[in-house]
Amino acid sequence: VAVVRVDLPERAYDVVIEPGALDRLGEHVRAVAPHARCALFADAAVARLWGARAAAALESAGFAVTRAELEPGEAHKTLAGVQRLYDALLGARLERRSPVIALGGGVTGDTVGFAAATYLRGVPLVQCPTTLLAMVDSSVGGKVGVNVPQGKNLIGAFWQPARVVIDPLVLRTLPARELRCGLAECIKHAVIRDPELLAFIERELGAIRALEPAVLVELVRRNVAIKAAVVMQDETETGVRAHLNFGHTFAHAIEATAGYGEILHGEAVGLGMLAASELAAKLGDGPTDLPARLRALLGAVGLPTRAALPDGAALDAAMAHDKKVAGGSIRFVLPRRLGEVQVRERVAPDAVHAAWAAIRSS
Amino acid sequence: VAVVRVDLPERAYDVVIEPGALDRLGEHVRAVAPHARCALFADAAVARLWGARAAAALESAGFAVTRAELEPGEAHKTLAGVQRLYDALLGARLERRSPVIALGGGVTGDTVGFAAATYLRGVPLVQCPTTLLAMVDSSVGGKVGVNVPQGKNLIGAFWQPARVVIDPLVLRTLPARELRCGLAECIKHAVIRDPELLAFIERELGAIRALEPAVLVELVRRNVAIKAAVVMQDETETGVRAHLNFGHTFAHAIEATAGYGEILHGEAVGLGMLAASELAAKLGDGPTDLPARLRALLGAVGLPTRAALPDGAALDAAMAHDKKVAGGSIRFVLPRRLGEVQVRERVAPDAVHAAWAAIRSS
Numbered sequence: 001v002a003v004v005r006v007d008l009p010e011r012a013y014d015v016v017i018e019p020g021a022l023d024r025l026g027e028h029v030r031a032v033a034p035h036a037r038c039a040l041f042a043d044a045a046v047a048r049l050w051g052a053r054a055a056a057a058l059e060s061a062g063f064a065v066t067r068a069e070l071e072p073g074e075a076h077k078t079l080a081g082v083q084r085l086y087d088a089l090l091g092a093r094l095e096r097r098s099p100v101i102a103l104g105g106g107v108t109g110d111t112v113g114f115a116a117a118t119y120l121r122g123v124p125l126v127q128c129p130t131t132l133l134a135m136v137d138s139s140v141g142g143k144v145g146v147n148v149p150q151g152k153n154l155i156g157a158f159w160q161p162a163r164v165v166i167d168p169l170v171l172r173t174l175p176a177r178e179l180r181c182g183l184a185e186c187i188k189h190a191v192i193r194d195p196e197l198l199a200f201i202e203r204e205l206g207a208i209r210a211l212e213p214a215v216l217v218e219l220v221r222r223n224v225a226i227k228a229a230v231v232m233q234d235e236t237e238t239g240v241r242a243h244l245n246f247g248h249t250f251a252h253a254i255e256a257t258a259g260y261g262e263i264l265h266g267e268a269v270g271l272g273m274l275a276a277s278e279l280a281a282k283l284g285d286g287p288t289d290l291p292a293r294l295r296a297l298l299g300a301v302g303l304p305t306r307a308a309l310p311d312g313a314a315l316d317a318a319m320a321h322d323k324k325v326a327g328g329s330i331r332f333v334l335p336r337r338l339g340e341v342q343v344r345e346r347v348a349p350d351a352v353h354a355a356w357a358a359i360r361s362s
Numbered sequence: 363v364a365v366v367r368v369d370l371p372e373r374a375y376d377v378v379i380e381p382g383a384l385d386r387l388g389e390h391v392r393a394v395a396p397h398a399r400c401a402l403f404a405d406a407a408v409a410r411l412w413g414a415r416a417a418a419a420l421e422s423a424g425f426a427v428t429r430a431e432l433e434p435g436e437a438h439k440t441l442a443g444v445q446r447l448y449d450a451l452l453g454a455r456l457e458r459r460s461p462v463i464a465l466g467g468g469v470t471g472d473t474v475g476f477a478a479a480t481y482l483r484g485v486p487l488v489q490c491p492t493t494l495l496a497m498v499d500s501s502v503g504g505k506v507g508v509n510v511p512q513g514k515n516l517i518g519a520f521w522q523p524a525r526v527v528i529d530p531l532v533l534r535t536l537p538a539r540e541l542r543c544g545l546a547e548c549i550k551h552a553v554i555r556d557p558e559l560l561a562f563i564e565r566e567l568g569a570i571r572a573l574e575p576a577v578l579v580e581l582v583r584r585n586v587a588i589k590a591a592v593v594m595q596d597e598t599e600t601g602v603r604a605h606l607n608f609g610h611t612f613a614h615a616i617e618a619t620a621g622y623g624e625i626l627h628g629e630a631v632g633l634g635m636l637a638a639s640e641l642a643a644k645l646g647d648g649p650t651d652l653p654a655r656l657r658a659l660l661g662a663v664g665l666p667t668r669a670a671l672p673d674g675a676a677l678d679a680a681m682a683h684d685k686k687v688a689g690g691s692i693r694f695v696l697p698r699r700l701g702e703v704q705v706r707e708r709v710a711p712d713a714v715h716a717a718w719a720a721i722r723s724s
Contacts, residue, residue: 118517121505121519155448
């Protein structure tokens with residue numbers, strides 16, 4: 001078992017990483033939010049796999065459990081989805097001290113988290129992530145919210161969980177493609193903050209893919225520690241939290257031009273990191289050996305290292321639409337050396353196009 | 363001009379009370395949220411009266427102003443109303459640093475405030491209240507939110523404004539009945555915290571009703587100071603903030619049984635304070651002279667001191683539905699002496715019924 005403490009001015013909470021933690025979910029929730037009732041929300045797919053186990057654990061800890069299911073997928077991360085959760089909470093007359101548990105991936109955590117942030121002006125939230133991506137990224141840090149037709153994550157709040165409960169054993173039902181996407185974010189953390197983590201992933205990749213519990217605990221712990229450190233420095237995303245966007249300026253453009261769903265976010269982030277590393281190397285202020293090392297690791301993981309891309313003008317336009325546009329100039333998070341990134345603006349278009357070319361499939 | 367500082371751990375802000383402040387709205391907003399663009403939201407009625415003045419002030423301070431109107435009234439304090447504001451914000455591509463100004467009464471402040479709390483995970487909010495009630499109560503303290511069919515204010519957030527700009531001169535367009543309702547909340551503040559304020563209102567009632575600027579500034583300043591002190595002690599309403607609910611357990615039951623809109627909230631609060639004072643006196647631990655003094659002042663203001671009420675069982679049921687039910691027992695905020703209240707539970711039903719009888723019209 002590993003515990004990472006996230007220590008924020010207004011509230012501190014633990015991220016508990018433990019094989020079998022799902023069966024102790026009730027104890028974990030009771031430790032931070034003792035109450036007679038709670039709500040357990042999952043999407044239909046996760047509910048079928050793990051809902052009964054989670055509910056039993058909550059009941060054995062004395063909770064009366066109200067359950068409701070979200071429709072699976074990013075398309076349902078909407079205000080209408082939140083409204084369904086409000087209705088469940090209101091129907092069960094849950095109170096301000098009743099905990100809400102989000103069981104699932106990032107979409108579930110974001111949607112349920114926003115409902116928890118706004119029901120009765122905020123109720124205790126416990127994140128119980130079931131994807132590697134949610135374990136190492138979205139379940140920690142308090143960013144919750146939903147999409148609107150105008151764009152992703154445009155409505156939301158900062159609402160820190162009371163606890164994050166991570167059971168790596170649930171990863172055995174995670175599709176392999178989703179596991180690979182989670183690894184992309186792990187690689188991202190390594191490149192921006194922790195060269196040792198990069199070596200760990202390279203060395204232990206076989207054990208990670210075999211879901212060896214001790215290695216998964218260590219992988220998740222190291223990643224959560226990085227995410228937590230960034231969040232503690234910058235809770236509401238005005239400074240260094242931008243470093244977590246390494247690869248994302250390119251990734252968002254890839255996702256936008258591919259049509260959402262064609263390529264998964266983690267795959268786009270892998271490609272985006274590669275492009276950003278190429279860009280840094282071309283600009284002469286990034287490590288020259290990083291692109292090859294990243295390409296090899298992404299390939300070993302089974303993540304794409306090239307993609308069919310539209311022409312440069314279409315990519316420029318897609319990047320210009322991104323949220324990271326500040327004052328009319330696109331902001332890139334670029335590696336300076338392994339474990340350290342910097343934000344660059346006003347990058348020469350030629351260099352950006354050359355970076356795109358390095359990941360364009362012929 | 364008077365300034366009350368609200369000093370909270372995460373953010374501090376000023377409440378500026380100044381005749382003519384509306385014409386300096388742009389300077390006030392720029393002082394706390396300098397940006398190229400802002401949004402000005404008001405309901406249609408307030409927009410017609412004061413929208414052009416407010417917009418001109420913002421424009422003269424260099425803001426490009428996006429305006430949108432809410433439909434007036436509590437019936438539009440809904441998620442659908444918030445969605446209209448989101449659409450305006452998204453349509454104008456307002457950014458995380460773009461301020462949002464709520465110009466209007468409590469319904470506007472709550473609805474606009476919730477949009478500001480959740481757009482891009484929170485943007486700067488400036489409250490510019492135009493009713494006495496909003497000036498002395500809802501614009502300060504950060505409670506924002508909307509109603510759902512299941513009840514009032516059940517969805518929301520705590521989102522503190524960056525500044526509150528109060529121009530008492532706008533009260534000259536406020537209907538007299540609304541002014542009386544605001545005075546009910548002023549009397550509430552006096553009874554729970556400030557005997558001198560009660561004497562001030564009794565002494566200056568003529569000048570207040572004549573909207574004499576200097577007296578209004580003093581009235582609003584004293585009330586904001588009380589509200590701010592309570593909020594600073596208890597930002598998220600777990601303790602002493604409950605004192606602000608003096609009169610409200612009775613008031614909510616009055617409103618619920620009368621049908622919302624029949625009786626205004628401030629009128630119900632006036633009656634509720636009277637009932638609560640009668641109850642405290644009957645229980646032998648409240649000031650015996652308070653009911654008569656309150657009855658006289660409410661009468662002088664022009665607020666009702668009696669109402670047609672249903673029978674005791676219907677009122678009991680309405681009170682039991684109230685949010686202030688904790689652990690199955692109704693909580694009353696009762697005066698202990700003038701300027702001091704206490705929370706009482708498990709009050710004898712006979713005493714409650716006797717309190718109701720004291721305000722029931724024959």
